[in-house]
Amino acid sequence: MKKWLPVAALFASSLALAQQHPIDQQLQQCLDRESSTAGMSQCYSTATQAWDKEMNAQYTGLMKTLTGEPxxxxxxxxxxxxxxxxxxxDASVSYFxxxxxSVAALNIGAGQVSLVRNQALTLQSLRKGGCTNPDDC
Known part of the structure; x- marks a missing residue:
């Protein structure tokens, strides 16, 4: 039974990666390749830009479906x-x-990705008509 544990763990981690958004997958792959603070900061910057583009697409799509007060x-x-x-x-930059x-850049970058990612996914859930899964909100 114990010999199957590593295989099960590998399968579970592969499944988790497969369920990640492609932007998150690209970010993780980039971070896995980079070993310098500057390189990892660039990974976060690229992911923030990608999530910003996704957020804008979700917002634009949602706005096209709405009229009036909503x-x-x-x-x-x-x-x-x-x-x-x-x-x-601004607050994160000041604090970190x-x-x-030198680690500040990584925390600032990760925070930026998280903020924009969450907003993109929130807008996406609105486009879908609600949050069927709490993780979608």
């Missing part, structure tokens, strides 16, 4: 979120730069 409310919410994102980035030295 459309106005979504526009207001997205503008407020963009202000929040920028404020959070003073407390973590």
């Amino acid at each position: 459309k106005d409310k979504l526009r207001q919410a997205q503008r407020a979120w963009l202000t929040y994102r920028d404020s959070w980035r 730069s003073r407390t973590q030295g």
Whole structure:
């Protein structure tokens, strides 16, 4: 029985990777290849740009389906979120730069990816009509 544990673990990790969004897969592959802080920072930057593009696509698609008050409310919410994102980035840069030295860039980059990824997935769940799975929200 114990000899199957490594095979089961490998299968489970492969399944988890297969269920990841392609942007997350590319980010993980990039991080696995890089060994320098600068290289890993570039991985995060590339992933943030990709998630930003995905977020904009989800927002644009959703806006095309809405009219009237719901459309106005979504526009207001997205503008407020963009202000929040920028404020959070500024706060993260200020905090991490003073407390973590060269590792700060990695934490700032990971935080940026997370913020934009979550917003893209939230907009995607709205386009789908709701959150059928709590992880989709």
